[in-house]
Amino acid sequence: DAGITQSPRHKVTETGTPVTLRCHQTENHRYMYWYRQDPGHGLRLIHYSYGVKDTDKGEVSDGYSVSRSKTEDFLLTLESATSSQTSVYFCAISADSGNQPQHFGDGTRLSIL
């Protein structure tokens, strides 16, 4: 299995509080992604990174920011959490050579009350 660790695995917090989710990889892969999964919507890309300090928006980036200061870590921040951001969040990584699949972490279940 690809070495991807997401933390925390579960979090409950209140509306308006800041939340940071961490994705850590041991594969030295260039690409990292943050997705959310919600019923009826499949997997939706929030932000992705194509290198250290190189990030870009996905299809549902409003209300989220990311940072990647090291190859191995990709942080997702909800500056002021809202109930609509209650979801399961997945991190994924992929290598840089040719056609490569993305490999996923086990997810973070985030509940915002």
Added chain:
Amino acid sequence: DQQVKQNSPSLSVQEGRISILNCDYTNSMFDYFLWYKKYPAEGPTFLISISSIKDKNEDGRFTVFLNKSAKHLSLHIVPSQPGDSAVYFCAADWAGNNRKLIWGLGTSLAVNP
């Protein structure tokens, strides 16, 4: 507008029989297609992929068929086992897309003993 469509939200199959999961796409630039399997409370797991220069790729019980003229791909599982019960996602990519996969909404497969 969904570029990757999995028109069957669910599928039920008897153990030992063939499972066929279908996926249609609209973007003719796609050149790499993937199937993922997802169990509850886990991240998606890469299953099998196919390049657009091929029309078939096989890995054990799993075979993916690509029909470019019809913009259609299918995943065959033979024989189906109860452990195959999961949600299956189809995804597509093309060179120059910065490795951002385009995802279908998934098909939930139930394999009955």
